[in-house]
Amino acid sequence: MSAAEGSRTSDARKLEYLRDLIVVLTAKEIKGRYKNSWLGYAWSVLNPLAFATVYFLAFGVFMRVQITDYPLFLISGLFPWQWVSHSMSSAPNIFLANATLLKKVRFARHVLVASAVLSDGFHFLLSIPVILVFLAIYHVAPTWLWLVGVPVLIGIQFVMVYGVGLLIASLNLFLRDLDRLTILFIAFLFYLTPIAYTSSMIPEEYRLYMYLNPFTPLILNWQQLFLTGTLSGGAVVAAGAMAVLSAMIGYLTYSKLAPRFAEVI
């Protein structure tokens, strides 16, 4: 056995390889996405801002929803939501877009999903300064807890979205019109998550059902962190548990279906 062959099987090299695969694919996503659009980075900020404006008009001005600093409240939920909806809507096509590769090369394909989700997370991270600007306008200051809270919530959200994305991406190879369904699903999920309204506005008897929505604890955490600079342990654990559950379901489905990918693609 040659030296190169020997090092190929060592665990340290496997880890280094997995890291490199994630880095290279994520860099590809990030570089590729905006290379041809002149607004570049601005898109990842303009999009949630545009939605915030429309929701503010529709719900705040026309329907007169009584939430203090409603624009700020909208922004605190919409920016993280943008990450969720972006990753989920691109998920059905992740494997399809790499068809030739999947047919020929054996590699950890789930990294394709992870890197797509990571690159959306990267754009979310870049949009946080805009949230800071809005906080300043409303005279709210960030707290030191942000330094811990933001990375922790980003981690939880990554695991959560990775799981859902992996599930959608894998299933879509077998049921090709899942992408239509996904678009509907994202729209429903948005209205069932307390982003345009607060959880206290939900009538008592329905509030429990709200927690069946796996994204509710996550978004509540973000709003709490951005608006009050605090986090509650229980809510973070709830979001984390949802994330682990999602990753497990996603990964199990993927491992079950992956050996057949090259046949159906």
Add this chain to the structure above:
Amino acid sequence: MIAIRFTNVSKSYPRYLHVTRGLKASLLSLSQTVRAFKQEKFLALHDVSFEISEGETVGVVGPNGSGKSTTLALMAGVLKAEMGCVSVRGHVCPLLELGAGFHYDLTGRENIVLNGVLLGLTRREVIARLRDIVEFSELEEFLDQPVRTYSSGMVARLGFSIAVHLDPDILLIDEILAVGDLHFQAKCREKIKWFKNRNATIVLVSHSTSDIRQLCDRVLWLDHGKLVGQGAPHEVVPLYEQSQLMRSV
């Protein structure tokens, strides 16, 4: 030493068309879908056994749909055998179709790293080979241009250069020598010969029987998923050519 061994390998594809046509159609005719799942199968490989020794260059010939690509996919490990056993020793590197795994907005340099990592090397290992890859591809001056500005011949050159510099133990080539200009094709053949001298194992699928004659030590002839012949090129290739001619008469 045996590099690749197929023992009574069979592989059939369910006709997934019935399912992949869409959710609505599948659900509306649920019983039909279930039946399709159970019954309709397409036998791509049927009870195929062969061995390829380390350092051998083996050509695979056969008409379209005879199971050549399935055989390569089983060697690459992207498909699983249904029956029988496929065992492969060493690092396998498939030569990708024109530009598969490339991102056209990235530069040539970025794509070398991307492609190298996808094919199983770490970034460090790819970067250590960067100079050789670039030199072989003869694309120095375009290295920092986005690949979308490349001609298809240039893309093919880059792809081939990457694959052959990754030091694979086993190189899988699926009908790829037809790309690039004559000068580069000649260079590819030279490189394959160089590989042979380094005792690498090569499996070459090609419709070009002259390539097979020139490069291969042995030929596997597949037809309708069965191994119908194997042996030295000068024995098997004429028989195969004859059968192809008979078919077209």
